[in-house]
Amino acid sequence: MDSYLTVVSGENLSLSQAELESLVKMVDSSARVKWRGTIGIVDASRDPCDIILRRAVLVKECGRIVADGQTIDDSLRVEPEDVVSSNETFCVRCLAPSDYEQKKRMETDAGARVEKWTGARVSLKSPDVRLVLFKLEDRTVLCKSVVSDARLRAIARGSRRKPFFHPSMMNAPLAGVLCNLAQITSNDVVLDPFCGGGGIVCEAAIIGATTVGIDLNWKLVQGAVSNLEQFGGNNSCVVLGDARSLPIDHFDCVVSDPPYGRVSSTRGAQSVDLVRSMLNQAVEMASSGARFCICGAREMNVSQVMNELGLDVVRSVSIRVHRSLTRDIVVARH
Structure with a gap:
């Protein structure tokens, strides 16, 4: 050794x-x-x-x-x-x-x-x-x-340097960290059920994974497609759909940054309810060993939701965005 x-x-x-x-x-x-x-x-x-x-x-x-x-x-x-x-x-x-x-x-x-x-x-x-x-x-x-x-390469892929930008997009360095925490490989199918402008799916596509992004907002879906085209997402697709009704029956990883705050549209649904509904479906279709990495506001209690649904939480890390917002990155296995 x-x-x-x-x-x-x-x-x-x-x-x-x-x-x-x-x-x-x-x-x-x-x-x-x-x-x-x-x-x-x-x-x-x-x-x-x-x-x-x-x-x-x-x-x-x-x-x-x-x-x-x-x-x-x-x-x-x-x-x-x-x-x-x-x-x-x-x-x-x-x-x-x-x-x-x-x-x-x-x-x-x-x-x-x-x-x-x-x-x-x-x-x-x-x-x-x-x-x-x-x-x-x-x-x-x-x-x-x-x-x-x-890190410099990730910064060069920053949100404002992509063909499409939206304030709700996760920056490329943090999206890359989430992909690493989820231990994504080039053989994986990676699902982001709240993909927005595609920040996370772009980083997963760069690793070589097959990615599936879902979002309710048609403008964001179009933007995610444009961003994926720049980063060679040949094995990627973006679907206009609802995370509460997943149009997929197989995945290896779920990596996502669920909507919260004023700039992210949830169409009136509470963020924690969206995450719980999505995870409830995902757990049912997940194979043994499937990985989950969710970044959510602390008030969403993502770790507790995962535990309640029978997932094994292996890691939780907090990041302070500003005085009134702390986000928890929670990693779990099926």
Whole structure:
């Protein structure tokens, strides 16, 4: 079993940790993650870095730990080719301690040792290899890390950059996180019964899933179709319909952001009643292991509704939108 180092966003630490853990479990169900704030040490029998760097919106960087020891000297006692080759450039970054001057001294000292030891040249602006030193309580680890651009790619797919925009649309980074929490794969059929302008189904389509979006509003349905066309949703469809009468008999995941607030039309129905009715149908047709990820206002008590319908709630994370609105992201299995 190998070890990997990850650095996640601290903006909403619980959500960042949940996203990483969900993706890691897709690769190795027996993997373990130990947290120290925004730093996660992953012990896994299969390398999770590929899926993390491709999909994890809230991960800043990750890589395999190539060495560790009680001191920096110990952590640098590995074969040079395992770290950096002589024809590559590199930089060293230290994630601890918090003291800036001490951290810089550690980086400079480690960089000089690696340069002398491997013959590689230092490049702080555009290195071929990024080496990260992280000091734990009892040891120092050395990681070959890669900075993730998944969040920047998600931001580039932002709601206002799509062909169609509506204020109720979930932004692409958060929609991507929901898809990751639901552990969507390219083989899945993903249902969003309140798809609106298609924020979530677009992110699921990018993963390669077959997506089905449903909405009562014809304008939003047309907008979702336009947005899906931009992101290659060839295996996707959007239906003008009512979530209380699902026009589908099979799915692997339900991922949705039910309507709430003034800008989302519910045609007079209470949001919690809509969600309960939709879930009641979905539970009846769901196969064993089907996943559900619903983001709703706290007042909707989505977790309680899921429990009452016999779903196994495996995770619930809160995100504060503003002073009067907190949303709960609830993940459950059938």
